Each structure stands twice: as C-alpha cells, then as structure tokens.
Amino acid sequence: TIDPTFSVGVTAGGNDYHHYSDGTWDSSGDRVTSGKTGPTATSQGAFRFTNVTIAQGSTISNATITTRTLASGFVEAAVELKLYAVDEDNAAAATDASTCTTDDGIRTTAFTTWSTVSINTNDSAQTTPSFHTVVQEIVDRPGWVSGNALIIHGVDNGSANSRAWQAASYDHATYTEPTISITYTAPGVTLSATSSSVTEGGATSTYTVVL
Numbered sequence: 001t002i003d004p005t006f007s008v009g010v011t012a013g014g015n016d017y018h019h020y021s022d023g024t025w026d027s028s029g030d031r032v033t034s035g036k037t038g039p040t041a042t043s044q045g046a047f048r049f050t051n052v053t054i055a056q057g058s059t060i061s062n063a064t065i066t067t068r069t070l071a072s073g074f075v076e077a078a079v080e081l082k083l084y085a086v087d088e089d090n091a092a093a094a095t096d097a098s099t100c101t102t103d104d105g106i107r108t109t110a111f112t113t114w115s116t117v118s119i120n121t122n123d124s125a126q127t128t129p130s131f132h133t134v135v136q137e138i139v140d141r142p143g144w145v146s147g148n149a150l151i152i153h154g155v156d157n158g159s160a161n162s163r164a165w166q167a168a169s170y171d172h173a174t175y176t177e178p179t180i181s182i183t184y185t186a187p188g189v190t191l192s193a194t195s196s197s198v199t200e201g202g203a204t205s206t207y208t209v210v211l
Contacts, residue, residue, distance in 0.1 A: 003061065008049050009179040010170040014093050015048035016178055017169075019100035027094070030172040031070050034154030035079045035118065035164030043164060044104070045154040048093050049180045055187055056144045062183040063135040065152060066127040067167030068175035069119040074164050080157040081114045081165060083131045089143035091151040107153060108137045114154075118163045123175055126167070135182055152180070 010016045017027035018034065021042045034045035047065060054060075084107040085091075094100045112131035119126060131152070138150055154165055168175035 003183055003185050005062075005181055005183045006052065006054055007179060007181045008051065009177040010047060011050055013169070013171045015050065015170060016167075017046050017094060017100075019044045019046065019094070019097060019104075023097050025094065025097045025100050028171060030169055031072075032067075032167045032169050032178070033164050034081055034167075035074075035156050036159040036161055037164055039161050042156040044100075044156070045165065045167065046094065046100070046103070046151055047178050047180070048091065048149055048151045050149045051147050052150050052182070053146050054139055054182060054184050055146045056139055056141070057187040058139050058184040059187075060132040060136040060139060060182060060184050062130045063132045063180065064128050064130055065178055065180050066125055067178045068172075069121055069124040069126050070166045070168055070172075070175075071120055071122050072118070072164070072166040074118045074120060074162050074166065075160075076118055076120045077160065077163055079116050079118050079163045079165055080159045081116065082155045082157045083112045083114060083128060083134060084108050084110075084153045084155060085134045085138050086151040086153065087137070087141075089141055089145070090148040092149070093151075103151065103153070108134050110134045110137045113157060116165060118165065123168075126165070132182075150180075
C-alpha cells in the first residue's frame with residue numbers, strides 16, 4: 001500500500017501525563033492538560049506512543065493526535081500551543097518531574113503551532129493540526145528503528161489565563177485514549193503514472209494507472 005496510515009493509542013497510564021510550571025507532575029489522573037492553568041502557571045502535556053512501526057527514513061505527509069474533551073471549568077476561548085516531540089530514538093516515559101524537565105530540554109527543532117479552543121464539554125473529539133515535520137525529524141534520526149516509541153509535547157504558546165487543552169487520558173474510566181495517526185511513504189517507494197486512451201464506438205476514454 002502506498003501512503004498507508006499508521007494509528008495507535010496510548011497503551012498505558014504512565015504514557016500520558018502533564019508537567020506543571022511549579023515543578024509538579026501527574027501521570028495517573030483522568031486527563032492531560034496543556035496550556036495556561038493560572039495567571040502565570042502553565043501545564044505541558046505529554047503523549048507517548050509505543051511500537052510506532054514506521055521505517056527510518058520514511059516520508060511523513062500527515063500526523064495528528066485525536067483526543068476526547070473533558071468539562072474542565074477553563075474559559076471556552078482561544079488556546080495557543082506548540083506541538084513538539086522529544087528528540088530521541090526511542091523516547092522513554094517520564095517517571096517524575098525531573099525526567100519531565102530533562103525531556104523539555106531535548107525537544108525537536110521542528111514544531112507546529114496550534115490555535116485551538118478550550119472546550120468545556122465532555123467527550124467531543126478534538127484533533128490537532130498536522131505536525132508531520134515534527135515526526136519527520138524523529139524518523140530521520142540515524143538511530144530510529146521501526147517499533148520505537150515517540151513522545152509528543154503540547155506546550156503553552158502565550159495563552160490567556162485559564163485556557164487549556166484538556167484531553168481524556170488513558171486512565172479515564174470511559175473515554176477513548178489519545179490516538180496518533182501518521183500517514184507516510186516508506187523509503188524506496190516512488191510514484192509514477194501511466195496513461196492510456198481507448199476509443200470505442202466513437203467515444204474515447206483515458207485511463208491513468210498510478211504505481
């Protein structure tokens with residue numbers, strides 16, 4: 001299949017979490033928060049996806065995360081975020097605030113900005129814009145191997161007070177876990193088109209075959 005789409009959800013409670021600007025973190029709650037949580041406080045969300053079966057050097061054309069919303073009490077208004085990845089071959093889940101801070105210092109050069117809205121309702125789908133350049137930077141790493149793990153960060157980018165992306169986590173009792181979808185072309189696969197015309201009964205039909 002040319003340009004297949006790979007999809008996987010977060011597979012364990014320790015694989016999605018958030019890290020507050022005061023140095024605390026949470027990996028066991030029912031939500032992941034990214035944005036502005038107070039007048040000066042922020043929260044950074046992290047989503048770790050394991051067994052990403054995309055070959056090193058693949059061309060990434062689209063990458064998004066879809067989450068389910070939670071009623072949060074945050075203002076239903078604009079949220080400004082940046083989406084990065086942790087720039088490692090096989091990113092391990094953070095285990096405390098200190099390892100969250102370490103990951104903050106090794107983000108990808110590439111990022112995608114996201115102007116979204118803080119949705120204060122339950123169980124609505126919310127999908128990020130494509131951050132394919134971020135994933136491209138990871139799969140282009142010489143040490144990347146199909147089946148490795150990938151962590152995506154949602155980082156505040158100047159949101160106003162109490163505006164955040166609230167995503168139901170893996171640990172939520174009811175809602176679907178965060179899911180990543182990546183469309184890619186495997187290395188060595190090229191596209192070519194061949195056209196042929198057939199005339200029958202005075203009518204000409206043209207067929208194009210893409211290989």
